[in-house]
Amino acid sequence: MSLFAWLVVKGLPLVPKPIVGRVAKRYVAGETLDAALATIRDLNREGAMATLDLLGEEVTQREKAEACTAEYERMLVAIAESGVDSNVSIKLTSLGLEIDEAFCRANVDRILATAKRLGNFVRIDMEDATTTDATLGIYRDLFAAHGNVGAVLQAYMRRTLADIAALPAAGANVRLCKGIYIEQRTIAFRDHETVRLNFLLALEKLLANGVYVGIATHDEHLVCGALGLLDRLRVPRERYEFQMLLGVDPELRRILLAGGHRLRVYVPYGVDWYPYSTRRLRENPEVAKHVIRAMLGGR
């Protein structure tokens, strides 16, 4: 890792906001729902599906969580009216999880009911480890009640194989990703190769259990391993999808689409782009280097 990359990773809160803002342009569809719908239309034309995410997390005021709930209902209506191919992804901390769990659950319930009425699906994103138990608990109850909701499991968490065993399998839809939060060694694998290994172990277990899996990765090695598992277990095309983030490796996205695989792009929008973009920056510090160069060069 270069000194610069190290600084970005270790000193992220010190990266000036204008730089993160330039980074955000790559990973965020814009500040408005209209901008996000335009991005989704482009992705649909490419053959990709989308999942729409309103940026914002760790909300501590009830009104903000209620506004977020209302915005998600507005998003679901806009998706239905515009006819784009997209579901939505929600973060429980933006819907009041840190205020009051019952309040959060009621907000999610409203969103799920609206989605169900419109024939759509809601993914509950996974956040840092302090929220895992509550998130999976809410998911489990609402999946039993509504059905049109999915969870996310992170390959870096040591608990993931056990979570797969404990969660429902029949009719379930789980996104599997590596995980991007900074977690303690006691609960998470840290070594890159080990997280890859656990990703493939978890994927095999999910597929063997008949779960529909959103294989969320930009890591070619995991794409290769996933294709091998799908082939060996003879998983039909309609039983899985690949998932990638907006702005990350569009060439790999096109390769997978050309291979006939279902693929969904995570499309975030909104004014609250800072924490999301810093996580993307941590994942790929090289991007910051390009941004700084572009700013210094006046482009």
Add this chain to the structure above:
Amino acid sequence: MSLFAWLVVKGLPLVPKPIVGRVAKRYVAGETLDAALATIRDLNREGAMATLDLLGEEVTQREKAEACTAEYERMLVAIAESGVDSNVSIKLTSLGLEIDEAFCRANVDRILATAKRLGNFVRIDMEDATTTDATLGIYRDLFAAHGNVGAVLQAYMRRTLADIAALPAAGANVRLCKGIYIEQRTIAFRDHETVRLNFLLALEKLLANGVYVGIATHDEHLVCGALGLLDRLRVPRERYEFQMLLGVDPELRRILLAGGHRLRVYVPYGVDWYPYSTRRLRENPEVAKHVIRAMLGGR
């Protein structure tokens, strides 16, 4: 990668021919069939089998392709008369693939008929990705007609698992290698670890399908993974062989032979050693360093 290694990889056409010539001495048995047969006799004494290859590729004149065909028939006769343990490996572009596919097919047909009469076997080497479809098409047809012919699949190609599913399995003999040509990302995996992963996925699929596999690698990691698969799937010794190139890691060759595995060495000969040797050089730029040192040192 050292600066020198980088120069060799990126600037291969610039490496002076005398240097490549010194490299060739390591990887090529000589310029004549007699020299090649002498090399094969040495290998047979060690317990290794051989596959004999006449250097030359991308032939654009019919007479050259016809001369190559005739030389392969002469090789098969010489193998039978000398009693050495060797089959032959052919490259379709040296037999006219780029001139006219039907002409090429007729040449291969002649070689296969001669080999059959002499109880021998012909491997169709795989070349760069522009030739894959034609090569597998010719292989499939001639395998159905003659039987005594095998194909090669490359682990770096994204299509390989699908090719295994589409090609015949019963009675088939496939060499699996990593692949050495420079291919686009859209069709080939590039990351070293990913190619290794796909090699093991492809090997498992071939073995599970009952294909006789030529496990062509000098990568200890893949040798270890292959031995694990052979053990787990209880593949008997006569259902596979390891394959290695002349001049590459003779110690590993002796290790595998001492372990009781069948092993075949690829023995190229002929005056047309330049393209073959530059590919070997790209694979192992360290060799060039030794050669240059030896030349400067007057040895």
